[in-house]
Amino acid sequence: MMKERDYHKNYAIKYGSHNHWILYQSARNKVNSMMRIATSEYFRLKIDASKATDPKAGWKSINSLTGRGNKSSTVNDILFNDKIVPDDKDISESFNDFFVNNFGHWIGKMHVCARSRKAMTVVVWEIIDPSQSCQ
16 A cells, blocks of 8 residues: 555656546555554554553553653764764764754854753754854
């Protein structure tokens, strides 16, 4: 079904076919419906299986399925221009370079400043007026 959906979408885009666009929309809706049903069935089976064993396992399964209890991880380094960047200041400079080089034309004459708050190790990005300086 997904191949059919993708085929009709690609054909509609490539050749501007209205009929294939209608077929794509229909196939897309069927795929979405099938995905909702499959997801619902998966969750129902997992919960039913864990309920049969014991309540603690049931809640553990529910929490795992909903993503509850997953802690976010900290970023120690990033890969930028095929180089590993481990330092916090260099990471913020890499982000700055990326955004300025890729989205600078949207920002116009504004400047992007990165400020690091040492107590929380949070980098705050701001767009400031060019007449102001980064503080």
